[in-house]
Amino acid sequence: MVASLELALERYPRVSLTRLPTPLQSLPILSKHLNLQVWMKRDDLTDLTLGGDKPRKLEYELAKALASEADTLVTCGSAQSNHARLTTAAARKLGLHCEVILSSDQYQKLQGNLLTVYLMGAQVHFVQTSDHWDLEQHVQQVCAKLRAQGRKPYYIPVSGTTPHSCLGYIRCGLEIGQQLAEQRVQPDAIYAPFGTGGIFTALLLSLRAQGISCPLIGISVNQRREHCYKAVEQWWSELSRLLDCDSTLPRGQYEIYDEFIGREYGDPTEASLDAIMLMAQTEGILLDPVYSGKMMAGFLAHHTSGRWSAGQKILLLHSGGIPAIFAYHQELKDHLSRRGAIPDSLS
Template sequence: MNRSLEEDLERYPRISLTRLPTPLQALPSLSAKLGPRLFIKRDDLTDLTFGGDKPRKLEYEVARALAQGADTLVTCGSSQSNHARLTTAAARKVGMDCVVILSRDQYQQLQGNLLTVYLMGAQVHLVETSSHWDLKPHVQNVYQSLLAQGRKPYVIPVSGTTPQSSLGYVRCGLEIARQMREQDLQVDAIYTPFGTGGIFTALLLSLREQGITCPLIGISVNQKRASCYEQLETWWKALCSLLDRDPGGPRGVFEIHDEFIGREYGDPTEDCLDAIMLMGRTEGILLDPVYSGKMMTGFLAHQAAGRWSAEHTILLLHSGGGPALFAYAEELGMHLKKRGVDILS
């Protein structure tokens, strides 16, 4: 007899780092403005240091680190990395040290996520690199240095995505399914950001097993569709292996869109800034320019093209990232002025 996902998840160690479940809320004002009935999954409201999606992943990675006797978490990302903020917070919560290796870029002012990392006492290395996705050699150098000092480091990769950490979003899929049942909610599509692909893949697996068959739509924030599909295959096989599922099982309808990235990862496109303003001015919810703002950009483009009408119900995943807004103050200020806002100075 096949075990349930809940039973299979219990086989893997996990440490509680944040308050769950996060709310699944209606968006009445935005719905009235756009037409479709809209809901949002508030993973920006995890309560670990300004929240976001990473605590769900880190609950598994930190448990593994503690089981191995590690005393220091080591990770990497962009200068305004949400993952660096939340890995540092997780380390402090369980009494560990943290080292973060961050790429130098145009957003390295001492504010937003970078400020929080310093406030929580992480050891910060800012390095020159073409992309924060290429920091692995720098991480390895720091890892070896810590070993030489007699420390016990544990490395968590960029964005925190591993097969084990993705189990956090298998759990989230179960949580969404339970909340939909409680609210008697049926949706026509679910939108998520697509970064490294762990969240998207884990939700796809979990939601399908719970009988939720609507399209899962990923909006890429950093890479072309072909690379996204490659990552989906990697995480799908790994998760199926961990959870004893057939990798050839049905996945249902899903989509990945890469046309909303802009020039590069973290590019605050005009449409993205408009999406942030719209959500803020209708619902008082702030999206970020890197992940949730791009997800919203994709949904709004599909809505404007006539894909969704008043007969449809859509669920949006807010993955957090709010502190990064402050590093984009200049771009946001210019955009507000462009939209006719009189900013006092």
Template sequence: MDLATRLEQFPREHLARTPTPLDVLPTLSARLGPRVLLKRDDLTGLALGGDKPRKLEYELALARRDQADVVVTCGSMQSNHARLTTAAARRLGMDCVVVLSRDAYDELQGNLLTVRLLGADVRVVDVEDHWDLEGHVRTVCAELRAAGRRPHAVPISGTTPHSCLGYVRAGLELAAQLRETGEEPAAFYLPFGTGGIFTALTFALRDQGFACPIVGISVNQDRVACQAEFRRWWTELSTLLGHDGEPPEAEIHDEFVGREYGDPTEACLDAILLVARTEAVLLDPVYSGKTFAGFLAHHAAGRWSAGHRVVVLHSGGVPALFAYHDALAAHLARRG
């Protein structure tokens, strides 16, 4: 049974507008040398778009199966996941509670503004690290059950074995687009947060016969932690899809994170300016900006040149730009 057929065995809600475009970036390509293609998952359609609707199509199908009436999740103050989980819950007729970790980006802007507009019940908590919010989610779920509600918990970033199926489907979609256009990529560049997207796309692209490097750019964890997450999600996906075999070697880089998750590094901000001014495409300061910064650094080091084709995933997150206006204004001033 092929991978596409196995995917059809799992329940799915339709939340994303797909297939998303695979765009050639002609002006940037002419400037750099290699042919750069951008997989536009910023254009999935739901509440300003991004990667999460693909994942939530499978995860919230489980919530509907269990007759949940409220979704509970967590993230940072400018969490794309909080925005899109709230939107998906609303689309499917459910309420949403989001537990957000207090940080410097607490202005009513960007993703936080959209979460409020969508009517989420927002709980702001103080934690050492916003990746440590799961205990607060469990507490909220217990409160809701005591009040007679039926909550469905979605972990930070929405990464579960079932949600990974959304990016297995995306990988099959991308493979079909590459075959249709005759593009033969020398590499794929993907963000690495919790690892679900990276693992699922790697799973599908390797299944479809793409043997070129699949490069993960970490936005939060060191390389060792990322490798552990990759192996974890590969095992979970393999179990779910009835796949045998050890995970392949994963190329993951952690030198573009900066001081912490969400830190708008100079390389990230430069990447945002470059892509905006060559292609009129807006990247975000947390995921796609750093993914592009990784690709640009490798290009500058001589890894990619004319004749190469490189595919970069735009995973969305553009609303966060507005919450980062101070950092962007300062960077614009530095760059004249």
């Protein structure tokens, strides 16, 4: 099954945007603290402009953009969108222009991801919307204006999730399988953030095709559970079609939890801020409040509830997003003060 998956991937063009594979590392200090064996897949260490999961997805999507002779990438997201940062970076790497449509929100300060987008020269359009996941109307207006100017825009949806872009995480799943075999690790569970569901579903398919049967656990960062399960159905069907896989391939145990979102997408919950502190103070690894911090909060809650026994093996996917912590500096400062981690003179 692995060989057929690799052959199927070869049918689709891909542009190289980042250094791969990323490390799969043991976390010995955190493991001792939790009395578990914890590993982390470090997709925060992709080397395109401060890293993260998006380059894997963009490698396939931008191959389509180049084939269409596009001269401008157009995408959308929140004010502190990791996807906007990395799409802009990819555009620059390939000699393309970039326009990004961003939702106005409380994190619209010129720092973090937004600062990098301006530094790289993207044309930024801010719009008022109650939901940054629903910006397509504004994107299409920008694309229409570009076409009227004689430009050739290529639209990449929010978070960069398309059937083709998900192929990047089929490749990542194969990479994880090889690294687990080399390190002789058989995880009892794998945790990943769950946004649009494309990465989660691609990993699920790729892992099951390799016979890796442990639970894959998604921690939702924005959608309620029922919508997440619908998204898995959608992406599973699309990926099975692209890869000529049997869509009835057993999916094994997978779980999605939505109780760690907080008030809304991007809400820096107390649990996520505690998770960020714990990872920083045990392993010196930074998480973000939007994706990896929420995933870590979910894992820690399950551990506290007694789900995982001493010595069990857990793999965490770090999806990146670190620049966002600078836009959340006030929330992080207040949290550090509440936890007595900074002197009174700084609080």
